Amino acid sequence: MNPLDNDIKYISGVGEVRAKLLAKEIGVKSVGDMLYHFPFRYVDRTKVYNIGELNEANTSGGYIQIRGRVTGKNIFGEGRNQRFVIYIADQTGKAELIWFRGIKWIENKFELGREYLVFGRPSFYRSELSFVHPEVEPIEVAMSRKENCGLQGIYSTTEKLSTAMGAKGMHTIVGKILDSYADKIVDYMPDYLRQQYGLIPLAQALETIHRPTSPMALKQAQFRLKFDELFGIQLNIQSRRAARTTAQAGFHFGRVGKYFNDFYNTRLPFPLTGAQKKAIKDIRADTVSGCQMNRLLQGDVGSGKTVVALISMILAVDNGFQACIMAPTEILARQHYATIVKMVGDIGLRIAVLTGTTKSKERREILAALVAGEIDILVGTHALIEDRVQFASLGFVVIDEQHRFGVEQRAKLWAKNTNPPHILVMTATPIPRTLAMTLYGDLDVSTIDELPPGRKPIKTVHYYDSARLRLFGFMREQIAQGRQIYIVYPLIKESEKADYANLEQGFEAIVRDFPLPKYRVTACHGKMKPEDKEESMRQFKSGEADILVATSVIEVGVDIPNASVMVIESAERFGLAQLHQLRGRVGRGANQSYCVLMSDEKLSKESRARLEAMCETNNGFRLAELDLQLRGAGDINGTQQSGEIIDLKIANLAEDNQIVQLAQQAAIALLTADANLELPQHIPLRELRARYTKRESVDFSVIL
Ligand code: ADP
Ligand code: MG
Numbered sequence: 001m002n003p004l005d006n007d008i009k010y011i012s013g014v015g016e017v018r019a020k021l022l023a024k025e026i027g028v029k030s031v032g033d034m035l036y037h038f039p040f041r042y043v044d045r046t047k048v049y050n051i052g053e054l055n056e057a058n059t060s061g062g063y064i065q066i067r068g069r070v071t072g073k074n075i076f077g078e079g080r081n082q083r084f085v086i087y088i089a090d091q092t093g094k095a096e097l098i099w100f101r102g103i104k105w106i107e108n109k110f111e112l113g114r115e116y117l118v119f120g121r122p123s124f125y126r127s128e129l130s131f132v133h134p135e136v137e138p139i140e141v142a143m144s145r146k147e148n149c150g151l152q153g154i155y156s157t158t159e160k161l162s163t164a165m166g167a168k169g170m171h172t173i174v175g176k177i178l179d180s181y182a183d184k185i186v187d188y189m190p191d192y193l194r195q196q197y198g199l200i201p202l203a204q205a206l207e208t209i210h211r212p213t214s215p216m217a218l219k220q221a222q223f224r225l226k227f228d229e230l231f232g233i234q235l236n237i238q239s240r241r242a243a244r245t246t247a248q249a250g251f252h253f254g255r256v257g258k259y260f261n262d263f264y265n266t267r268l269p270f271p272l273t274g275a276q277k278k279a280i281k282d283i284r285a286d287t288v289s290g291c292q293m294n295r296l297l298q299g300d301v302g303s304g305k306t307v308v309a310l311i312s313m314i315l316a317v318d319n320g321f322q323a324c325i326m327a328p329t330e331i332l333a334r335q336h337y338a339t340i341v342k343m344v345g346d347i348g349l350r351i352a353v354l355t356g357t358t359k360s361k362e363r364r365e366i367l368a369a370l371v372a373g374e375i376d377i378l379v380g381t382h383a384l385i386e387d388r389v390q391f392a393s394l395g396f397v398v399i400d401e402q403h404r405f406g407v408e409q410r411a412k413l414w415a416k417n418t419n420p421p422h423i424l425v426m427t428a429t430p431i432p433r434t435l436a437m438t439l440y441g442d443l444d445v446s447t448i449d450e451l452p453p454g455r456k457p458i459k460t461v462h463y464y465d466s467a468r469l470r471l472f473g474f475m476r477e478q479i480a481q482g483r484q485i486y487i488v489y490p491l492i493k494e495s496e497k498a499d500y501a502n503l504e505q506g507f508e509a510i511v512r513d514f515p516l517p518k519y520r521v522t523a524c525h526g527k528m529k530p531e532d533k534e535e536s537m538r539q540f541k542s543g544e545a546d547i548l549v550a551t552s553v554i555e556v557g558v559d560i561p562n563a564s565v566m567v568i569e570s571a572e573r574f575g576l577a578q579l580h581q582l583r584g585r586v587g588r589g590a591n592q593s594y595c596v597l598m599s600d601e602k603l604s605k606e607s608r609a610r611l612e613a614m615c616e617t618n619n620g621f622r623l624a625e626l627d628l629q630l631r632g633a634g635d636i637n638g639t640q641q642s643g644e645i646i647d648l649k650i651a652n653l654a655e656d657n658q659i660v661q662l663a664q665q666a667a668i669a670l671l672t673a674d675a676n677l678e679l680p681q682h683i684p685l686r687e688l689r690a691r692y693t694k695r696e697s698v699d700f701s702v703i704l
Contacts (some may be wrong), residue, residue, distance in 0.1 A: 002032070002409055002687075003031070003181065003184040004030060004031050004035065004181065004184070004185065005030050006029070006030060006031045007019065007030060007031075007032055007033060008022060008023075008029060008030055008033070008034055008173075009603040010493075011031065011034075011173060012176060012304070013169075013172060013173060013176060014125055016462065018117035018165060018169075018355055019067065020164075020543040021160065021161055021164055022034070022441075023162070025157070025158040025160055025161040026156070026157065026158065026161065026229065029343075030182060031177050034173060034174060034177055034204050035174070035177060035181070035185075036649060037155060037156075037174075037179075037207050038153075038210075038225070038397060038650055039153025039154055039209070039210065040154060040155070040156050040650060041153070041154045042065045042152060042154065042212065042218070043062070043064070043119075043151070043152055043154060044150045045065060045119070045150045045151070045152045045171070045322075046150030047064070047065065047150065047640075048065045048066060048117070049064055049066050049067070050091070050092040050093070051089070051090050051092050051093035051094060051129060052068050052091075052092025052093040053092065053208045053362075054066070054092075054093075054122055054129060056123070056124045056514075059127075062121070063117065063119065063120060063121050063154060064119075064121075064122060065117060065119045066088075066090065066095065066117075066118050067090060067115060067116065067117050067118065067139055068088035068089050068090040068095065068111050068115065068116065069088060069089060069090070069113055069114065069115045069120065069258060070086055070087070070088055070089045070110050070111065070113060070114055070116065071088060071089050071094070072086075072087040072112070072126070073086045073087065073107070073108070073110060073112075073659060074084065074087075075103070077158040080199050082100070082103055082208060083098060083099070083100055083105065083108055084098070084099040084100075084103040085097065085098050085099075085112055086136075087199070088116065089120065090533070093129070094129075094289060095118075095122075095130060096117060096128065096129070096130040096131070096133065097120075097127040097130070097131050097134055097136065098130055098131070098132045098133070099132075099133055100132070100133070101133075101163055101665070102163070106309030109136075110136075111450075111669065112504075114138060114353045115127070115138070115139045116136050116138055116139060116479075117136070117137050117138075117139050117142035117143075117474050118131060118134045118135070118255075118689075119134055119135040119670075120132070120133065120134030120135060121134075125466060129392055131165075131189070133162075134170055135167060139589070140374040141493065143224070145516075149344070150181045151212040151215065151218060153171075153209075153210055153211075153212075154167070154169065155170050155672040157170065159420035163541070166629055170600075175208050175210075175211070178206070178207055178211065181693060182203055182207060183203070185202055185206060186202075186684065187201050187203065187266060187586070187684075187686050188202070188684035188685050188687050189202065189684075189685070189688075190681040190682065190684075193670070195665065196666075197662060197666060198223075198537065199223070199224045199227060200220050200224050202228075202513055204221070204381065205220070205224040205225050206218070206221075206223040206225075207426050208221035209650075212305055216278075220301065221668065222650065223659070225650050226324075226650050226651040226652075226656055226659050227662065227663055227693075228688060229648060229649060230438065230651050230656070230659055230660055230664075231587070231648050231666055231667055232688045232692040233663075234438075234663045234666070234667035234668075235436055235667050235670075235685065235689040236643035236689055236692050236693055237438075237442045237667075237670070238602065238664070238671050239671055239675070239689070240251060240442045241256065241294075241442040242672075242675055243584060245295075246675075247598065249290065249291070249292070249294075249419055250286075250289065250290055250291045250293060250419070250420075250422060251285070251287070251321060251395045251419060251421065251422065252288060252290065252317065252319075253287035253315050253318075253319040253321075253422075253625055254283075254287060254288055254289070254397070255318050255319050256315065257318030257319070258318065258589065258671060259314050259317050259318050259347060259348070259349060260311070260315055260318050260356050262312050262347040263310075263311070263347055265313050265342060265346060266345075266347070267343060267345050267347060268343075268635050269343070270452065270484075271449050272304075272305065272307070272450075273448070273452055273453070274450060274501070275299070275303070275448040275449055275450040276304055276308050276445070276448060278313055278446065279297055279447075279448055279478045280308055280312065280689065281444040282444070282446045282577045283295060283312050283315075283424065283446070283468050284315070284330050285424075286422065286444070287315065287316075287396075287422055287614075288311075291456050292419070292420050292421075292422060292423075293422035293423060293426075293444075294423050294442060294443050294444065295422075295423070295424050295425070295443060295444045295446060296425045296426075296427065296436075296443040296445045296446070297309075297424055297426045297446050297447075297448065298426075298427050298429075298443075298445065298446070298447050298448070299426075299429075299445070299448030299449070300448070300449075300451065300584070300619070300620040300621070301343075301580070301581060301583075301584025301620065302407050302450075302452075302455070302584055302587060303428075303448040303450070303451055304451075304452050305426045305428070305448060306336065306339060306340075306400075306447065307343070307400040308448070309325060309400070309424060309426060310340055310343060311333050311412050312396060312398070312424060313325065313377050313396055313398065314344075314349070315396075316395045316396035316422075317349060317376045320393065320395075320700070321393050321394065321395025321396060321421075322370070322373070322375065322376060322377070322378070322392060322394050322395060322574070322598065323376070323377050323378075323394070323396040323397070323398070324377065324378040324379070324380065324383065324392050324394065324396075324397055324398070325377070325378075325379050325380075325385055325397075325398040325399075325400060326380055326382070326384045326385070326397070326398065326399050326400065326413075327379070327380070327381055327400045327401065327686060328400065328401045328529060328675045329380075329381065330357060330381055330533075330534075331378050331533065331534070331537055332400065332401070332468075332559065333355050333381045333550075333561060334353065334521075334534070335351060335376055335558065336379050336657075337351070338525065339559070340377065340379060342628070344393045347366075349376045349377060349378045350369075350374060350375050350377070351375070351376065351377045351378075351379065352366050352369070352370075352375045352378055352379070353378075353379045353380060353381055354366050354378060354379070354380040354381075354383050354384060354389070355381045356382070356383050356619075357379060357530045359475060361409070367388060367389065368532070369392070369393070370389065370391055371390050371391070371392055371459050371490070372392060373392030373393065375677065379392075385412045385413060385649045389416070390416070390418055390555055391417065393417065394416045395417070395421050395422065396421055396422050396423075396424070397413050397416075397421045397422070397423045397424070397466075398424045398425075398426065399413075399424070399425045399426065401421065401426065401427060401428065401429075405519075406518075416454045421542045421625070422676065425443065426622070428581060428584065429577050429581065429620075431584075434547065435628065435653055437589075437660050437661070437664055438621065438660055443628060448623075454590065455588075456586060456587065456591075456592050456593065457587070457618050458582065458583055458586060458587040458593045458594065458595050459592065459593070459594050459595070460594070460595040460596075460597065460613045460614050460615045460618075461594070461595075461596055461597070461615065462571070462596075462597045462599065462614075463568075463596060463598055463599075464598075464599060464600070464601050464616055465595070465599065465600060466601065469484070469600075471567065471596060472513055472514075474565075474594075474596070475547075475565065475567070476514075478564060478565050478594075479519065479546045479547075480691040481582065481591075481593060482562070483562065483563070483564040483565060484540065484545070484546055484547070484548070484560065484563040484564070484565075485546065485547045485548070485563065485564075485565040485566075485567065486545065486547075486548050486550065486563055486565065486566045486567065486582075486585055486586070487504060487506065487547060487548070487549045487554075487569065488550055488552060488566065488567065488568050488569065488600045489502055489503040489534075489550070489551055489569045489570065489580055489659060490502075490551075490569070490570050491503075491526065491551040491552055491575055496698075497683065499551070500525070500527060500551075502559075502569070502570070503523075503525060503549065503551060505520070505547045506549060506569060509621075510547060510549060513545060514665060515547075519543045519547065520539075520544060520546050521545065521546070521547045521548075521549065522536040522540055522545040522549070523536060523538050523548070523550065524536045524537055524540075524546070524548060524549075524550040525550060525551040526551060533691055539559075540560065541560055541562075543562060549561075552574075552578065552582065554656055558585055559588060560585070560588070561588040561589030561590075562589055562591075563585065563588075563679070564586055564587075564588055564589065564592065564593040564594065565586060565593065565594045565595075565596065566582055566583055566585055566586045566593075566594070566595045566596070567595075567596045568582055568595070568596070568597050568598060568599065569598050570585075570599065570600070571597035571598055571599050571601040571609065571611060571614075572600060572603055572604075572610070572611065573608035574621050575610075575615060575627065576610050576624075576625055576626065576627040576630070577620075577623065577624060579597070579610070580620050580623050581616070582595075583595040583614070584619075590645065595614070597610060597611050597614060597615075606630055609630055610627075610630065613626050613630075628653065628654045629654055631675070670682065
């Protein structure tokens with residue numbers, strides 16, 4: 001057994017109670033977990049500020065140190081409202097140190113007139129400086145503390161945990177582990193790789209990441225640990241890719257047959273763009289290569305991915321196979337079905353649609369026809385991956401809006417034939433290159449970087465809520481010209497109830513301001529019954545309704561060319577990619593389209609930057625890069641949203657471009673030489689690979 005798997009409770013000073021807390025609060029159960037709980041930031045503890053030089057601007061949010069003599073102390077309040085205050089001063093000013101908890105323990109630790117070093121996060125109230133729950137040590141103790149450099153790590157923690165053991169407690173535990181386990185840390189990285197990539201030994205990296213001896217040493221430790229993390233992920237991605245291209249025989253689509261020719265010559269309503277042709281060519285090449293295809297088709301909203309998918313599916317049918325296309329929502333699946341049926345017309349293809357709401361009698365018929373090979377193209381939702389859906393000869397699978405599907409779901413589709421079908425994954429959420437390499441590294445990529453001709457760029461403006469009258473005036477103008485309008489409200493999981501309330505109020509206000517008979521308003525949101533949703537979408541699609549009030553259900557894929565205005569309420573609450581997706585619902589017809597971002601006057605710096613970026617550019621790839629920069633990967637690795645997302649402990653996809661590339665290159669070279677990690681010097685790497693196998697089910701709606 002790996003000694004790093006030892007239970008953390010056996011580390012002296014931890015014990016049952018703290019061990020439980022560590023597990024519950026930050027998921028640290030073993031000694032190794034603790035070692036891999038890296039500081040997320042470092043503070044310079046050689047720097048001691050004068051109290052007088054601190055102000056709100058130069059200390060925003062950061063931890064700092066001051067030193068001062070105690071001039072007094074006091075206890076205010078009773079019981080739970082008790083507050084203990086120490087007054088300290090240096091030559092330049094004074095400050096208050098405040099405790100709300102642990103008062104009994106702390107109150108007798110201070111001597112009047114004695115000098116202390118204070119470490120904490122300053123806050124200012126009416127220009128009074130205070131520190132809540134700082135770390136405090138007598139100055140002599142602080143000065144004698146063994147520290148080779150000023151850098152001290154700050155660990156992410158929770159309120160419960162920091163109350164129970166404080167920053168210092170965490171340092172103590174990590175320190176104890178480092179002292180007693182240093183020689184038990186086995187480096188799985190072979191020497192030749194360490195030399196090739198300039199990686200310091202693992203034990204040294206772990207020691208340094210927690211107790212840096214210099215900024216330079218810290219950089220090297222970070223490099224080593226980031227490399228390991230990205231390399232571990234790449235080992236998985238690249239093994240999977242290698243397995244697919246060597247072992248998985250792919251169906252051979254050698255023929256261009258009657259269906260394709262009929263469709264191409266008699267049905268295709270427009271010439272394909274160069275980018276669409278290129279994508280089809282890529283797919284053609286894959287499907288005659290003898291290997292199974294796993295291709296990502298990325299293209300901005302409205303770039304025309306559907307027809308590429310359709311043509312590919314028709315090719316599969318020409319070669320005697322069935323094909324299916326899976327969409328993330330019921331609305332989208334139904335829309336795809338309608339589009340496809342209309343496009344292919346009467347060339348003789350048998351097409352069906354299957355979703356969660358398909359009635360059981362119809363479902364039975366479809367399932368039977370599918371097994372009998374009487375359906376050529378099946379359109380549907382997640383319902384398609386259920387086990388009872390069996391094909392006679394599934395050869396080609398399209399997954400639309402991949403960000404809603406994970407690797408596991410893709411794998412389920414593989415199992416629907418004796419050989420895995422070719423898989424085309426489509427996304428309108430452009431993915432920055434580093435993200436794509438880390439998350440989609442096992443896919444080949446085709447990019448549609450060109451919009452169909454004749455599209456007018458969408459004009460985007462940002463209004464504050466106070467300009468609502470102006471917005472309403474504009475909406476009336478557009479409706480008078482025969483256009484239709486979307487109004488979208490945010491729907492964020494945590495505040496779902498409040499969000500629905502907002503939507504309902506908004507809906508009522510719109511109905512009031514845009515009265516019948518002149519205006520027809522309809523609504524569509526997740527709380528409605530599927531039939532009602534569909535009816536309301538139908539009304540909007542057919543032009544019976546002028547305004548559709550909706551939540552972000554309409555985010556992906558809905559195609560209504562006459563809708564030319566997208567109003568996004570509380571736009572500051574949406575992510576950049578989501579805003580761009582929503583905007584992509586308009587600009588699909590010949591008319592000038594508009595996107596109006598409504599927001600509160602009070603905006604965080606980041607929200608403002610997002611809204612500005614939206615007004616500046618229509619280019620999804622640009623926005624995706626910008627988004628990654630704005631949020632940094634910290635947030636992407638993030639905590640606040642639900643769903644399985646890639647869990648990077650130290651690498652930062654916004655910044656570590658180069659390391660991503662090195663790690664990929666290293667993994668490819670290594671697996672080319674030793675695909676199954678069988679050479680003695682590679683066997684230890686299996687441990688690293690295993691650590692990242694479970695991290696691949698990625699929900700992109702969360703990331704972008
Ligand atoms: P997305 O890539 O967002 O899925 P769609 O496939 O829904 O885009 O296509 C958007 C619209 O553009 C559809 O109305 C489609 O018919 C149209 N379209 C697609 N390709 C072309 C083309 N080459 N020329 C003109 N219109 C096209
Ligand atoms: Mg689409």
